[in-house]
Amino acid sequence: MKNYTVASLAKSIDHSLLNPILTDQAMIEGVEIAKKHQVASVCIKPYFVSMAAEILKGSGVAVGTVIGFPHGGHMTSIKFLEAQQAIHDGATELDMVVNIGKVLSGDWEFVEMDLRAVVNVCKARGAVSKIIFENCYLEDKHKLKLCEISERIGADYVKTSTGYGSSGATNEDLKLMRANVSSKVKVKAAGGIRTLDHLLEVLDLGVARVGATATVAILEEAAQRFNHP
Numbered sequence: 001m002k003n004y005t006v007a008s009l010a011k012s013i014d015h016s017l018l019n020p021i022l023t024d025q026a027m028i029e030g031v032e033i034a035k036k037h038q039v040a041s042v043c044i045k046p047y048f049v050s051m052a053a054e055i056l057k058g059s060g061v062a063v064g065t066v067i068g069f070p071h072g073g074h075m076t077s078i079k080f081l082e083a084q085q086a087i088h089d090g091a092t093e094l095d096m097v098v099n100i101g102k103v104l105s106g107d108w109e110f111v112e113m114d115l116r117a118v119v120n121v122c123k124a125r126g127a128v129s130k131i132i133f134e135n136c137y138l139e140d141k142h143k144l145k146l147c148e149i150s151e152r153i154g155a156d157y158v159k160t161s162t163g164y165g166s167s168g169a170t171n172e173d174l175k176l177m178r179a180n181v182s183s184k185v186k187v188k189a190a191g192g193i194r195t196l197d198h199l200l201e202v203l204d205l206g207v208a209r210v211g212a213t214a215t216v217a218i219l220e221e222a223a224q225r226f227n228h229p
Helices: 006-010 024-037 046-056 076-089 100-105 108-125 140-153 171-179 196-203 215-226
Strands: 013-017 041-044 062-067 093-097 128-132 157-159 186-190 209-212
Touching (some): 013 186, 041 046, 046 062, 076 108, 100 140, 108 140, 196 215
Parallel strands (some): 186 209
8 A cells, every 4th residue: 555645535526516415505504514625616507607616726636527427328529518617617627428329339439429518628728638437337348449549549547436326346346447548648537436546546546536525534544543644
């Protein structure tokens, strides 16, 4: 295990604020939590990006949001516009869901075109792109093909899950994804990572970021265990 600190662990976390029942006040509180604990980013519902950007201005915490969430079935033109709007509103990290049905249909030409549209917006505007596979619905052959496409189009991250599928990140999937993209592409784990031990476990598999709602509990446990920031 690497030598982690509370601060370094915080910078591995994208604090997730995507639950559909979160009120405006709950999201403000969530953004303030992210700011207090100096996590890597918040991943917030699209309509709230501009508010999050205002709260986090100058804090060093990035604003992220989702594109085509949670099933990836939006028209490509809408995903493209979503990405442009999000960046205009202040997002610097975009987590885009693949068109799951198209992946399962094996329509790889469409899948690549769909993903490339958003990744190209990110490249042009200096934003970070993350491709959400939603592995719980896929076979390994689909995951491998998505790794190949993500690498080819220049995505910054491949990500396991939305956190709203039938299951989340598994160690097997994380190992597969890490082994099948180059060092240029990072891996993000999402879905079900709620404890410090689980966070440490996935980081040791080569994960660079984790989507989490249990951020406070994880970092408080880290502070107690490590007894240093």
